[in-house]
Amino acid sequence: MNRFRERFQRFMIGRYGMDQLGQFMVTAALVLIVINLLIRAALPSMILDALELALLIGMYLRMFSKNIGKRYQENQAYMGMRFYITEYWRKLKFRFSEGRRYRIFKCPKCSQKIRIPRGHGKVSIHCPKCGTDFVKKT
Secondary structure (H helix, E strand, C coil), X not given: CHXXXXXXXXXXXXXXXXXXXXXXXXXHHHHHHHHHHHCCCHHHHHHHHHHHHHHHHHHHHHHCCCCHXXXXXXXHHHHHHHXXXXXXXXXXXXXXXXXXXXXXXXXXXXXXXXXEECCCCEEEEECCXXXXXXXXXX
């Protein structure tokens, strides 16, 4: 077993290997395989088979590639998209949890967002950015 591992390590010298995009591709392929097991129709099953195969081949081509700079750029593009998606969901979760306890108002002059606790009736709000005072009901 050690001999095989040493040969594989020598083979992988100078190659890109696995990264976050590769892990996503493997996970997506596994999810498609599980979905494909549940589908009985022939045409959707064939389409899923093709997608699974394409994902796995793409993942292995990326993993064994010697063009490290190009693979790094692909991974960075994936990580950027992933960041925007996860950040969007994190903001939605924060707004949902904070929305029960706070009201968020925009300053009429500079559009600065100001968070005020709910249930205090009418309050005078002082904008910390521009100094404008305005009255709102919480």
